[in-house]
Amino acid sequence: MARTRTVFRCMSCGAGAPKWSGRCSSCGDWNTLSEELETPDAGLEPLAASSPPTPITQLTAADGAPVPTGIAELDRVLGGGFVPGSVTLLGGEPGVGKSTLVLQALAARARAGARVLYVTGEESADQVRLRAERIDALDDNLLLAAETAMGNVAVHLEAVRPELVVVDSVQTLFDARFSSAPGSVTQVRECAHRLVQIAKATGTSVLLVGHVTKDGQLSGPRVLEHVVDTVLSLDGDRHHDLRILRAVKHRFGSTDEIGMFSVHGDGLASMADPSSLLLGDRTPGLPGSVVVPALEGQRPLLVEVQSLVAGSSLAQPRRSAQGL
Template sequence: MAKAQRRYVCQSCGSVSHRWQGQCADCSEWNTLVEEAAAVVTPFQAKHNLQSGGRSLTLVKLDAEIALPERMTFGIAELDRALGGGLVAGSATLIGGDPGVGKSTLLLQAAARLARSGRSVAYVSGEEAADQVRLRAQRLGLGDAPVQLAAATSTRDILTTLQGDPPALLVIDSIQTMHSDLIEGAPGTVSQVRATAQELIRFAKERGTAVVLVGHVTKDGSIAGPRVLEHMVDTVLSFEGERSHQYRILRAIKNRFGGTDEIGVFAMAGEGLVEVANPSSLFLTQRDESVTGSIVFPALEGTRPVLVEIQALVVRLASGATPRRAVVGWDSGRLAMILAVLEARCGLSFSTCEVYLNVAGGYRVQDPAADLAVAAALISALSERPVASDGIAFGEIALSGEIRPVAHAPLRLKEAGKLGFTRAMVPSGVAEAASIQLASFRNLGRFVDHMLGRG
């Protein structure tokens, strides 16, 4: 351990001496030198002091007249929407999804669109050979696109190849297969993924290349690898979908250049992923007649309203049996809260009933405005009174039974009106819509009375 150095400071002029003496050598005052403890300076501290020895940075004002980075649009409206208007030059984007959901297909289609517009695009695959990528491109009708392909896993080889002529877009499929010779360990380890992503992001910032990284996901659906990887990139996209359904949802989780929670909707077809201009048509069934336990909810994803059908089934059990609660597409804890409020505030009994809740089409709802629609479906299923087929419902339910207003109510009503819905059960205070008849409610008790026809 380093030994603390002694120093003597003159209380009159502040002069510092390394030994005590009766008279200060600078101001000639007597008996003013007092011993003080000096800071311990070790060789490590002297070598690693970051307050000096660096290069001076150029600070720019916020209102400086500097050309901002341009956006590159792919011509795929759903992808550009999820990105907030397109890719920004020099940005890093991470896209994750389950195996086989269509990540590579979507990126190959986007790369081909961008290459056909005249920009240079490089596609590096660490999981497939270049010929395999070309076969998939021919199957999708993209064989003539001027995309530069390579099959490599060495980060040093990739950056050395692109150093002289950096492309406008670089796709890495996937980041878990890349390897850096500066770090020991197999590809896919935490240290390798972090080091490789850092080198690729540095290349993107220095050369103005937009880098898109494909990431694997874990069993629970989160992106595999270190959590810091999501903080390093500028945009994080999640590609969701199930094999049993043809639709795919591209959801923006993080975006430094646009709004979050934006979605793009695609449908898997023989020629690849096809844009869906009207996502509500995917999640709504033919509603020719009213059915108990079914109601339409206008969910809001970013700036886009999506109409989904919420279905509920209530089965009465014999006394003594344990009731079951099953939820698909919604939060099970939220369902338990709605059931508790209906029992405590409205006198409806679900304790002897099995409750099943489903969001049609495999869609997952995260909007808190779905509380009122779920309550309507549960009340309809319990009382066996159908809801009007041309009606919707939205609103947030508090534990006190109050029905609270939600954001963007006019946008939800406008989308419902375009699809032919004429009635809406909403919280009080919602402005009147031109083509939709509103039924406003302040608390859940009055809503239950309306659903059961009690005035």
């Protein structure tokens, strides 16, 4: 029987240390070491026999063609849709709309006739059902599983063989072979590796929802961002109706595209003309106001810039800018 050992692992980079210290010796971050118990010889088991090497000239590009989700702004950022067998990581602040967006994407594919699966670890099945009713995402092809055990998730994927699966969130999964708690570096890393292995072996597209830290970075080890094919970030705040989707990493396309959504009671709506919303409250002809074209990635946007000038008794008048 393999002996377990105590390791202090960095939550930022995943590096291990034999004893605790205030600063990670690998990445330099402070207060990121957490105690874990791990089995040195624990490893992944192969899902199936490896395919023999094939001449690259015999492979067709159609085998890896993106499958559109049906959500225009999401497809814009993904370069046409999800590539079969790809793994995508979606991050964003709590309440920004990550779960709503992925549920809408699943519903769109389900209405197109594809079998899709939503694995929820943060909400109960009844809670997801209520949200699906609110955003009109009910369909017989959309399957729901409230599960956090990685072994059971693998069984569901083998039985259902969905075209697209969403795991919300990856920090709630745990592998019973490891004694560390869900959300720890070991659990996040090993569960992500397992899902990547399943995606490549079956051709299922996997979409992982991830938490972010207080400084806006994706929670978990950096290896998580390396093993996935695409990293998406959904930005916005609860006080405005605008949401911006960006690709931080994309192996199958450009990272210069952005997607823009507006928040409504029935979910997130794609914005084909975001400039109309940005200039919706502007009164033409006012002094100190000008419309400026700005380029966000490859997408031009019309934004309003306002200036206010007032007299000052200081020798060096103060200049300040907000929102630029």
